Amino acid sequence: MASSATSSVSSNAAAVLGALLEARTGQQLASYRSWRLDTALIPLLRERGLDTLDQLVALLLSGRDPGIGDRIVDALVNGESSFFRDSAVFDQLVEAVAEHEAAGHRVRLWSAGCATGQEPLSLAMIFAERQADQGAAMPEIVASDVSEQALARARAGRFTQFEIQRGLPIRRMMRWFEGDGGDWQARPDLVRLIQFRRQNLVADRAPPGRFDLILCRNVLIYLSPATKARVFETLAQALRPGGTLVLGAGETVIGHSDAFEPCRRFRGFYRRVGGEEKLAAA
Amino acid sequence: MKTCLVVDDSKVIRKVARHILETLAFEVREACDGREALDACRVAVPDVVLLDWNMPVMSGMDFLRALRDADLPSRPKVVFCTTENGMAYIRAAIEAGADEYVMKPFDRETLESKLQIVGLA
Ligand SMILES: C[S@@+](CC[C@H](N)C(=O)[O-])C[C@H]1O[C@@H](n2cnc3c(N)ncnc32)[C@H](O)[C@@H]1O
Numbered sequence: 001m002a003s004s005a006t007s008s009v010s011s012n013a014a015a016v017l018g019a020l021l022e023a024r025t026g027q028q029l030a031s032y033r034s035w036r037l038d039t040a041l042i043p044l045l046r047e048r049g050l051d052t053l054d055q056l057v058a059l060l061l062s063g064r065d066p067g068i069g070d071r072i073v074d075a076l077v078n079g080e081s082s083f084f085r086d087s088a089v090f091d092q093l094v095e096a097v098a099e100h101e102a103a104g105h106r107v108r109l110w111s112a113g114c115a116t117g118q119e120p121l122s123l124a125m126i127f128a129e130r131q132a133d134q135g136a137a138m139p140e141i142v143a144s145d146v147s148e149q150a151l152a153r154a155r156a157g158r159f160t161q162f163e164i165q166r167g168l169p170i171r172r173m174m175r176w177f178e179g180d181g182g183d184w185q186a187r188p189d190l191v192r193l194i195q196f197r198r199q200n201l202v203a204d205r206a207p208p209g210r211f212d213l214i215l216c217r218n219v220l221i222y223l224s225p226a227t228k229a230r231v232f233e234t235l236a237q238a239l240r241p242g243g244t245l246v247l248g249a250g251e252t253v254i255g256h257s258d259a260f261e262p263c264r265r266f267r268g269f270y271r272r273v274g275g276e277e278k279l280a281a282a
Numbered sequence: 283m284k285t286c287l288v289v290d291d292s293k294v295i296r297k298v299a300r301h302i303l304e305t306l307a308f309e310v311r312e313a314c315d316g317r318e319a320l321d322a323c324r325v326a327v328p329d330v331v332l333l334d335w336n337m338p339v340m341s342g343m344d345f346l347r348a349l350r351d352a353d354l355p356s357r358p359k360v361v362f363c364t365t366e367n368g369m370a371y372i373r374a375a376i377e378a379g380a381d382e383y384v385m386k387p388f389d390r391e392t393l394e395s396k397l398q399i400v401g402l403a
Contacts, residue, residue, distance in 0.1 A: 082395070087398070087399075161367065161385050162389070162392065165384065165385060165388070165392040165395065165396065166391060166392065166395050167395050167398075167399075169382070169399050170372065170376065170382050170383040170399075171376065173372075174369065174372060174373060174376070178369070179367065179368060179369045
């Protein structure tokens with residue numbers, strides 16, 4: 001079913017690059033639109049002085065350029081994000097966090113697959129404002145991604161004019177960002193509220209300690225069902241019993257994991273079922 | 283139907299904005315400057331005004347102040363849409379009563395996102 005748009009990509013190169021991406025991240029290239037290969041890799045080809053994807057694949061297979069695999073993966077993962085994406089989720093999340101806080105400990109949040117940082121920064125803004133306005137405790141926020149390049153951008157907290165205008169209310173932008181000749185820079189005291197770390201959901205352990213709430217939104221869509229089931233297992237292990245998992249709009253655990261049940265109060269939120277006994281037995 | 287008044291002295295910008303707004307199910311009216319816009323608001327108050335800053339006859343800021351002082355049956359949302367993208371301008375606009383701010387150039391997602399933020403998309 002080769003489309004004309006993919007004619008410049010040899011099927012061999014596409015197969016190798018697809019296999020690399022799936023091996024590293026679980027993401028299946030077949031589900032992406034195939035033109036992405038070409039367009040997504042052009043900057044990397046230029047940087048390495050190459051003309052074709054076949055040459056890139058040859059370089060990858062030669063082993064002469066150890067960093068090239070990561071760079072290909074960085075270029076191929078879908079890193080689309082925005083501030084306060086699906087904004088209703090954040091209103092619900094504040095309530096869910098308040099419920100977890102009622103248990104009396106400092107709440108821990110994990111943004112798994114945080115891309116360029118808009119999701120954890122949205123969390124940081126909400127809870128820093130809540131702290132300033134109501135004196136409420138600041139939850140711990142951990143944010144991770146498989147892409148080092150995305151993480152570097154997230155840590156830097158710099159956004160283009162287009163990025164900063166997606167979903168971020170202007171008053172929040174005024175409060176938390178500084179204009180910097182075109183780009184917008186998050187204030188250091190905001191970025192400091194987030195612990196960034198590289199973590200591959202299909203290969204690595206979860207960050208240490210148990211979380212009260214995990215956001216894993218728009219990350220698992222392109223995973224095979226078997227890989228998805230494994231990731232849900234990792235996420236379940238990382239949650240406290242009764243902890244909350246938040247998926248992207250249109251994503252579900254149903255049919256992939258029985259460690260969660262839909263929250264009655266919040267749409268799109270799932271509750272970790274099974275108590276310590278189940279975990280202890282595992 | 284939700285209504286939007288697009289106020290910009292550039293015909294091209296008005297056309298682009300109209301196109302995007304219509305796909306978002308807005309009924310669109312246009313004005314070339316603040317004076318025309320104020321007249322249009324006196325005839326029928328739109329749900330939202332998309333407002334350029336620098337215009338002949340009456341600037342966006344002068345329009346906004348006059349609008350907020352005017353005795354109208356309802357309070358339209360005002361989204362500035364301008365190439366002035368410094369923090370001082372943004373702050374001045376918000377203090378004068380703007381609800382949101384779009385920095386040009388903008389695209390469909392930006393406009394849709396800002397209209398959502400003011401509760402209209
Ligand atoms: C579409 S973005 C979603 C960003 C954010 N969660 C949101 O909803 O806006 C998906 C992110 O998941 C990351 N990702 C893909 N596979 C991953 C894996 N196996 N482990 C960790 N992160 C992964 C990608 O690098 C990308 O940054």
